[in-house]
Amino acid sequence: MTSPLIVSIGFGAMARSLAASLEKGDSGLHLGGFLVPEHLPNDAPAGMQRWNSVDELIAAKPDLVIECATHEAVRETVPQLLEAGIDVVIVSIGALGDAGTVARIEAAAKTGRARAIAVSGAIGGLDVLRSAKLAGLDSVAYIGRKPPTAWKGTPAEQLLDLPNLKEATVFYEGDAVEAARDYPKNTNVTAAVALAGLGFKDTRVRLIADPAASGNTHELEAKGAFGSFHILLNNKPLPENPKTSWLAALSVEQAVLRHFSSLEV
Template sequence: MSGSDLTVALVGWGAIARRVGALLAARRAPVRLVAVATREAAAELDGLPEGCRHISTPDDLTRGAGLLPRLVVEAAGRESVAPWGEAALRAGMDFAVSSTSAFASGPLLDAFLDLARQHGGQILIPPGALGGIDALSAASRLGLARVRHEIIKPPAAWRGTPAETACDLDALASAFVFFAGTARQAAAAYPQNANVAVISALAGLGLDRTEVALVADPAATGNSHRILAEGDFGEMELKLTNRPLATNPKSSEMTALSLVRLIENRAGHLVL
């Protein structure tokens, strides 16, 4: 590591954050993980990189020993977005949001934008488990007429969610659409599984005009996303089938990979 390495703090040390840390280390990225934030005491954590300090409150971002992070990456759930995002942006740091369902209701995004303007930081939205968000966002510059986002997962991935009251997940013989509504409604009702609906909405038509369908499919072998868009640019159909994260079947390997890409793009000289 050199003095010019990008300094990063991770909020959370669960399955996704650990995978991000491991991938950055394996790829020898020009990144220095200077802090990991969790509610647990440092002694209860394992696998923290050497030289990385444990912090437990947002105020710790700007005090104590160690380098200050230039980029703060949230990977801990939507309850952590508001306090850690406010602290990071108020300190002029850039803030990457994984739990975008935090923006599904209330004025949080607008408040973050005000802080970013005042203090010179940026709010970064990684594509998460999605692909083609760059194309959808580019198309929105000319105008979109319709965006539909379908999220298809095996029944087991929907356990522990309101899908259990919408259908008998264990008895399904074919694909079943158990939810149809807006991106705002989907993210509010299914914050872990439909978090990505906020990303496609922010890239395209917004939370209230983006159509979302949630599907339980016993034939599904991974977590799939299908985005259909129409507009002045033409038409597009994007489909991605992700391998579930080994330590958390509700998340995809691509979720961690997209965070690694975001961090490496902030640290490198070639941005792709």
């Protein structure tokens, strides 16, 4: 049997980690290549193909595409793939905070009889949240804590003197609508929590820059008819990108393995 053609959109820290990890594992699966628009740098390593346009990629008939690029790629590229009948794992899921994008993705998936799969990413406990929601949730809160360098290039830079921060400082308190939209490389996890639980408007979010943090910490607290739970993940960052947790890349690999396995656990 020939091995399935698995392709990523984007070839940054996450896709490279996925490619290396699949290669090391014993599933027989590997990343066959990636789609990155022509104007962006990204040489394809030996054994991998690079596609510059979504039409070229569709012509190659991939079995699974993994979006690990940007919110824009979710909006611009994912619907076309779904319409062409190609299943897509979505990693930049903060883009799903926009109702129009969700509607387009759902319609495209229906047209192409394909599936859009949102990864759990750097957070856990979503299985509990999804189940608990069925009996009614009263509150869901997320707290994200990362070292100041991980918040570089985000609105936190305007609010705090990140390089000289001496103590843990809260710079955002609000809902998951704004958090997912305004921190597209740092808080996709808020979208995972919102989608599994109370939705974007009713999910409370607090973001912290902490010079003492050694990694990316994600805290999730939910209360409802089921009872309550509180989890804390202490994630190591990916060496290539301190904004991204290693667990997020592992969750993508897990979604790929699950997609091709006959027993879903």
